[in-house]
Amino acid sequence: MSMNMYVALPLYMYPSVGVWQPLYDALNNNPQVTFNIIINPHNGPSGSPPDSNYISNISLINSYTNVNTLGYVHTSYGKRSLSEISSDIDTYESWSTYTNSNISLNGIFVDETPASLEFLGYMATIHDKVKSTMTIGNLVWTNPGVAVDASFYKVADMINAYENTYDHWMNHGGNSSIPQARRSKSTVMLHSYPSTTHTMASDVDELVDAGYRGGLLIVNDQYSSFDAMWPTFTKEVGQSNANVKC
Template sequence: MAMNMHVALPLYMYPSAGTWQPLYDALNKNPQVTFDVIINPNNGPGGSTPNSDYIANISMINSYNNTNMFGYVHTSYGNRSLTDISSDIDTYQSWSTYTNFNITLGGIFVDESPTSLDYHNYMQTIYSKVKSTMSHGNLVWTNPGVPVDSSFYKIADMINAYENTYDHWMNQGGNSSIPQSVRNQSTVMLHSYPSSTHTMASDVDELVDAGYYAGLLIVNSQYSSFDSMWPTFTSEVGQSNANVKC
């Protein structure tokens, strides 16, 4: 049975005036779609609390019922110390104690996750840290960016199993690279999407029908801005989810 696919969004652009407005527009126009939004102030949380621009905009996102907020950490593919990663997680948790605005998070996004089973214990430690530390939402979303051994799915709530260009995805067989059995915990982020394409509806339908937890089709390759296809993509996710036959 296909599930309602979420929109995966690495929100890596600075929240200067109006910059995040396309997200707010999409949230308003697609209340039936859940948006999983990743916040990354400074290659991680930065200081103990984010600056006033981040505080205002994170609070705004939290005012919507159809969002999940994730704090960004990275592992440098297993080369970063667990102490530093743990410190980042502690900082994100401390945001929940901020009283003037609601800047609590629902989980942690672990970027540059290693793929080798040699790092299974390393990733288990991060998973356990998030689960024991984050008091208002402790989802663990890892990003190896490629399909990984199924054992990693036992120490993550979601895994971003594909992050590459749209053309690479199509050339590699698309859905065939990710086993059906793990797609309900898998997300895919496809960038460099052709802005002139007329296949957005069918591309979204394929992702939804495949049963992914969340997906993204975006023109921008660095997630540094919203693009002309963003409203179309988010609208198509809502329409495709509504058309799912259970």
């Protein structure tokens, strides 16, 4: 039986007044759906603590029980030094010591991760750093954006194994690229979703039935805004999860 699929959300837009409201609406309207939300102040953590808008909005997100928050770190496909990445992870962990608001995170999202096995040790080092540093939650979610060798799943809790356009997914047999045995620890992010389509329900059903741990169908290709399909997508995730249980 498939497990519940969560909503995978790169929350890359700055939290000006009202900008994150569609997220709060979705959290309120779909309390049975888990949202894994990537926080990215400035291509990484920026400062510690982050600015006041981030503080107020992260603390609001953390007031919901159906949320995991993860701090954004990038590796530039293995070109970035482990010391720089380690410093970013330390900064995110320091947020948990901020006393005026709860801005603690549940893990780290590692973007632009290499897919070649020569980087397995590099990724293992990052995994171990997160596990030994983060105290509130230490999820490790990596994003090569493509299917990778099974070895990488030993140094990650979740891997985003597909990040591309919806059309690319549909035209290149998206499901076939990710082995069934790895889908329970795999997520997929499909952007450039056609805003005029009427197949959202069946598209979400397909992802849930395939057994992915998390998924995203979104119109915006830069994750820089919420779109008109966002409420429909989040609602369909809840309905598809419920149907799988039946």
